[in-house]
Amino acid sequence: MSNQEDMLLDMWHIGDRVELAPHLDAWMAGDRYGNVESKGRRYIHVRMDKSGKLRKVSPENLTRIE
DSSP: OOHHHHHHHHTOOTTOEEEEOTTSHHHHTTOOEEEEEEEOSSOEEEEETTTOOEEEEOGGGEEEOO
């Protein structure tokens, strides 16, 4: 894993409120917002508000919201 990927993963903390990137199918289906539930070695695991699903998302496809 590169240093850049490590830095992207370190930006996110459990409990952060996030929005998916608009180019993802889940966003287009209305499943846009969620909370960070855990972090893996490569993906951030986000519990989505609308569907309740736990999605594995690359850190570059997330935006923190307040």
